[in-house]
Amino acid sequence: MSKTREITVTVNGAVYRRAVEPRLLLADFLRGELGLTGTHVGCEHGVCGACTVMVESDSVRSCLMFAVQADGCRVETVEGLAAPGKMNALQAAFHEHHALQCGFCTPGMLMTATDMLKKYPLENDDAIREGLSGNLCRCTGYEHIVAAVRAVKAKVTPGP
């Protein structure tokens, strides 16, 4: 075990101070140290997207970042999308459109969709599919996930 470093990370608005080994992945920090197990760990090499979180308002793979690198940063996880017992518009759309079955990919899908809704025009389903293509779902066939994102997009940009 190498020596630990003390870090301060603001996760979903709460400030956490912990001593961690440099090799601790941000995903494992969130789950193991903070108990925020909504962030899921799938492939651990940046392919499946299940561990996607926001760091300083940009989506990142938390399996490709070390917790020490998030020192001083703001992190948002799926737990921060809405207050306990509530759902934000995107989560409600996932519920409404049956956009999840086993739920393993869902936190990553939600965080990815949050960032792409913010950054891209998503003018058609091809663009939505392209944006979601870095997140693997083995249950739904993606149709309902695309429908959920499309529904949120329609709400945030009303037509002429």
Place this chain on the structure above:
Amino acid sequence: MKPAAFDYVIADSIEMAVASLADGGGDVKIIAGGQSLVPMLNFRLLRPSVLIDINRIGDLAFIEETGSKICVGALTRHYQLETSPVIGRHLPVLASAMTHVAHLAIRNRGTIGGSLSHADPAAELPMMALLLDAELHIASASGKRTIAASDFFVGALTVNLARDDIVTEIVLPKLPPKTGWGFEEVARRSGDFALAAAAATLTLSAGVISQARIALTGVGATPVRVAQAEALLVGQAHEPGLIDRIIDAVRAAIEPDTDLHASSDYRRHLAGVLAGRAVSAAWRRANESAT
């Protein structure tokens, strides 16, 4: 699937980063975006004893327009290149290429210095550096130097960097007036590395092509320019027979490997088709910009 232990150093300047590299005796790795490095650490394909984190060097992330050139700091993220108005105006082919790099979460984090130094044989950015006649600025404990992209890529995952070198900046000449571009890629899935990709720029003068550049990636150990095909274009106007000769010249110039993802023959076939499409798109855009 978890990295081996390492010591972690935050460099707050390039000087500190290169001094730490020189002190480390080769068992040290720079971490920038980490989008290629961390998977290798997680798989324990690499077990450096020290990681030097350069993410906090603020003056390494910039996109600046200076006269006929665009200077881009090594810590600039792919997403910044993709969406920069300066890049969009002067190097639209580069912005287009960036949309093919992995996925948003990767582009948010991955850096241009990292991608160039890593030099994956199917990556887009090394090919863009070659296409656009880029120059790389490199720092080490013993000083600074510049190197042309054409001298930088040596082999698969191998570049012309010494152990204590670090890429600090890439300088790209703006596309000349009356220049069109094309970028074409085929990957098995959206965001995957290219099975093959081709990019072209054509500059027009008096209705014919005065300068042509064609680059390919995914068809060998390094990205390549296809000088034979470029020479066929100069002095010519677009016509189907010319595109056929370009396709033949591209296919004759490369010797792609067969691997799990595609056979050598298929890659050669693709490279020709994609180069033909990229040249045709470049011709169309060059004429649009000329009118």
